[in-house]
Amino acid sequence: MIPTAPEGYKSGFIGILGRPNVGKSTLMNQLVGQKIAITSPVAQTTRNRLRGILTTPEAQCIFVDTPGIHKPHHQLGKVLVKNARMAIDSVDIVLFVVDGSGVAGGGDRYVAELLSQTQTPVLLGINKSDQQAEDAEAIDQTYTELASVQGWTVTKFSALTGDGLDRLQSLLVERLEPGPYYYPPDLVTDQPERFIMGELIREQILLLTREEVPHSVAIAIERVDEEPEITRILATIHVERPSQKGIVLGKGGSMLKAIGTAARLQIQKLVMGKVYLELFVRVQPKWRQSRTRLAEFGYQVED
Known part of the structure; x- marks a missing residue:
């Protein structure tokens, strides 16, 4: 209310x-x-x-x-x-x-x-x-x-x-002009929790990878299961080229593990509880040039 x-x-x-x-x-x-x-x-x-x-x-x-x-x-x-x-x-x-x-x-x-x-x-x-x-x-x-x-x-x-x-x-x-409450006073953002989860994963990729990877990444939160003791999250990291997939994965999956560990700690603060985070990496060629892909990932011109 x-x-x-x-x-x-x-x-x-x-x-x-x-x-x-x-x-x-x-x-x-x-x-x-x-x-x-x-x-x-x-x-x-x-x-x-x-x-x-x-x-x-x-x-x-x-x-x-x-x-x-x-x-x-x-x-x-x-x-x-x-x-x-x-x-x-x-x-x-x-x-x-x-x-x-x-x-x-x-x-x-x-x-x-x-x-x-x-x-x-x-x-x-x-x-x-x-x-x-x-x-x-x-x-x-x-x-x-x-x-x-x-x-x-x-x-x-x-x-x-x-x-x-x-x-x-x-x-x-x-x-500011006199006006009403637009949102409940205890709310700090109008974005859904899933969106912020995806952004927290993307943030760790920005921080941990270099070269051409950061701007070529999009995150899709595939599933969120909220259980009494833990929140289970399945997410896909989309990149544009196989070489970028190799960078995100790292040797023996070491980079992906580091990204997942750091993102999980941030998401736990968001949901105020334990989190199990599973990440996959998928190559989606030239997604930044595709209006369809941009819309799928939530990047479209706003009204």
Whole structure:
């Protein structure tokens, strides 16, 4: 049941946008206080628009984590960027996140240009303040100049340490309009548990494998059996080439075992109980170029 919000309560949808690898997913996890989006050093980790829900006594903020905006090189990339662009006009506020460990670059200017064409209010957030060196002021200035042209407010924080997030949250709530509870107050995401299970498996592949494997992987959760003492999960890892299958399997199945062990530990936190995880690897040639395969794996342009 969704309760009736008190008078003057605020709510709304906040799109988190920016280049790949600026820390958008880490930020959303920190804001909602729970891991719901996967993170890795690999660019373009986020593939779906994922909603994280933060409910406070004053407001309900629904954060929409989007794929990093980049120049797409295949059908999957086109779908991801189109979904991110669609989010710009379907939210109440855009939080434009940039990487404060380096100066503003062409990718930031490209995103800024996209956002300059929207009527949606924009707040520019300089992330990774914990990674800034002595030239922090000069770095910040490049982003302040980018924002001042559009009249955007700028705030600075570290998604990793949580420093500056109280101010960020206050600025966002200030900009929200009065509104209802969109979700039950105790909910932190609208994504089904199976989706998050698949993402936690994919995260370990991103962390443990290199070369061309990370971007060529899709996870299908085939079966979930919830027993009183244990949750049994059967999942298939889809790759595009036999060579990638060999990398994911590893010598004598060692890599697959490492992926499974690490993912199982993460999934146990999600389901708050014991997990038995069985993984298979299957070659699905050129799935990123196929609209049918993309739809099967849950990657389609959202309404």
